[in-house]
Amino acid sequence: MTRDIALGQYFPGKSPVHRLDPRVKLVLTIAFIVYIFVANNFWGLGFLALVTLGIMVVSSVPVKMYFKSMKGILFIVLFTSVLNLFYGSGKVLVQIGFMQITDDGIRNAIFIAVRIVCLILFSSILTFTTSPTELTDAMERLMSPLKVLHVKVHEISMMMTIALRFVPTLLEETDKIMAAQKARGADMESGGLMQRIKSLIPVLIPLFVSSFRRAYELAMAMECRCYHGGEGRTKMKVLHMEAMDYAVLVFGGAVLVVILLLNHFVPAVI
Amino acid sequence: MTPILETQELCYTYGVETPFEKKAVQNVSIKIEQGDFIGVIGHTGSGKSTLIQMLNGLIRPTSGKVLLAGKDIWEEPKKIRAVRFRVGMVFQYPEDQLFEETVLKDIQFGPRNMKLTENEIEQRARDAAKFVGLPDELLDKSPFELSGGEKRRVAIAGVIAMDPDVLILDEPTAGLDPAGRDVLLSEIVSYHKIRGNTVLLVSHSMEDVARVADRVLVMNASHMQMFDHTAEVFAHDKELESIGLQVPQVTKIMAELKSRGYPVETCLTVEQAVAQLLPLIKKGGDRV
Structure with missing residues (x-):
């Protein structure tokens, strides 16, 4: 049950994306997330989607994995775009009671959906191609200027490494304890909210105990x-x-320029 | 008589339709009679754990059936809990599952889930504690204050208290000191004798299995390799070794003696071997 979480999983490989300096990847991911919100028309967003697809291909992570990472947030995508469907002015296409779907609304809905999908895909590229250790290492290095302000950069990144390292261990442990309590007749699938929360106690207490022991x-x-x-x-x-890392940084800058140009010359959707 | 537990062409595959697809158990068909004491052996990853978890409905077979007293346990998935009360399961390192404030309350968790009367819950918990040799003064302590061996006993008592028809123990002696292992094992044996129920013991210790089991189920690479009387199974020492399992040392020695022409039979315990060898030594030990 707890094992089907694809979001935030490292997928080992030797592609150019894998070999990139994790700092560059981290910075570019943050930059791209900003770009996605800077782009205000379909041309710009389409260009970003294309770049994302290109990097996905280069990353040589199976497409299936990307689909899996999308599965969890599909609901959010649908929810926000449906909500957006009913916003917006413009030509009314369908009228349902007091709500109306306009051509603007449809455009908004599609735009938002593409935005979120791009967002997830891009952050998936980062986590699929960068091991947790590399990631925290990159964070430590990027945050190292904060040492001047007496921020304990190394300790923070060590804590993150340890936390990430123990996620799978804890999931496994949870599965195991749940199975053991179920074998003693614990009922975790039925009952009201209070009943269910209460039924978690036999799982949570052993989990806490073993976490402290592990720590x-x-x-x-x-x-x-x-x-x-x-x-x-x-x-x-x-x-x-x-050299490759610098080239990629320049590429990241170039993408921003393209987005800004497109923003300037093409009318905005949102 | 209908066997208490029966499996028909039991299969389980992890992660169906993903790149991590793995067949854990394939086509296992066994019949376990009421009152049997069965040892389950197999290399790590041979599918033992998956198999036993299917026997009490913790995981649902991908295909095949588990029959409990002749009835398919997944016939009514809503009533699977009733199956888990009848087929008790003690996991590896079961002390990790303790959570209550006192030892007694923890042992009562199972019976309480069965919705028994308060008297019966109390009675069963105390009986179970006695079976595993927990002294009364420990019952009001917090389970977290106990030693490793005592915790293990509490956890096993928690399952025994449900009075299951079939008791499955996954490596109950792992991580205990030799003395603790012997005591725990003999407690399980005497429990089996007194209650007359069916016990499945998963173990890596061939010595333990040889000593206590009537029949042995050998798992290898997700298949059932053998399922026979203990002496029969351990007579196939070459076959067992080829799948990475050992026969008990004493069995090996006796097999070696036999192959060199001494008039001895397959032995499973040191006591049996002594009984066979002493007369031979006294006679002067001629080969046949």
Whole structure:
């Protein structure tokens, strides 16, 4: 049950996208999410969708995986676009009671749907092609200027690494405990809201107990290996910007220019 | 007589129609009679755990049937809980499932879910605690204060308290010290003798299985390799070794002696071997 979560899963590979510096990927992903909201017409958005599709192809992650990551948020896409369908002025096409669907509304709905889909696809590219360790490493490096302000950058990124590392472990543990309690006749599928919340107690308490035990054991193991935070700590894999990384950054800039030009010359939808 | 548990062409596949599709159990058909003590052995990943979880309806077979006393357990999916009360399941490291404030309350969790009367719940919990050798003064303690072995006992008592017709134990002795293992195993055996119910014991310890099981089910690469009387199964030492399993050391020694011409039979326990070897030694031990 808990195993079908595709969103935020790393998919190992050796494609150019995989080999890119994670910092570049992180920065570009954030930039693209901004671009998606900067683009205010179909040409600009279409161009971004095309770029996204291009990167998806290069990433050599099976298309199936992308579809799977979309499955979870399909409802949100549908919901927002249906909502948008009834907004907007313009020529009235269908009248249902006090609500009306206009040609503007349809355009808005499609526009929003494409926007959200692009958003999800692009962030999926990041998580599919970048391992959690690389990602937190990139974050640590990108946030390192904050050290001046006494922000504990290394500690934050270490916490994130550990948290991400334990997501699958905890899911597995949850499955196991649920099965064990079900075997003792715990009923988790029926009853009202209160009943269901109550039925979670036999799962949550063992889960908490084992999480604390794991945390304690991990802390002990780290102490045994003389871990004492980021001070003076070197990296096994030092991030290096290669020619390719710079080229990709330039490409990211170029995309922005194209979007801005299209915004300027084509009338806005929203 | 109808077997208490029967499987027909049981199959289970994980992640159907995904790239991670994996056949965990294929075409397992077995009949387990009331009162049997069955050992389940197999290499890690051979499908043992999946198989036993299908027996009490925790996972639904992809195809095939599980019959409990002749009735398909998935005939009425809404009543699957009733099946789980009749086929009790103790998971690996069951101490991870404890959650109540006191040991007694935790043992009562199963019976309480069965909606028994308060008296009966109390009675069953105390009986179960006695079966696994938990002293009374522990019952009012928090389960988190107990030692590893005691926690294990509490968890097993929690399942025994439901008084299941079939009790399945997945590696109940894993991670216990040798003395603790022997005690726990003999408690399970005496429970089986007194209640006369059916027990399935999954174990990696061939010695344990050889000592306590009447019949042994061998799983290999998601298939059933053998299902026979314990002595028969362990007589196939070469076949077992070819699928990465061992026979008990003493069985191996006796098989070796037999192959060298000494008049001995297949043995499963040290006691049996001693009984056969002592007269031979006294006689001077001639080969046949």
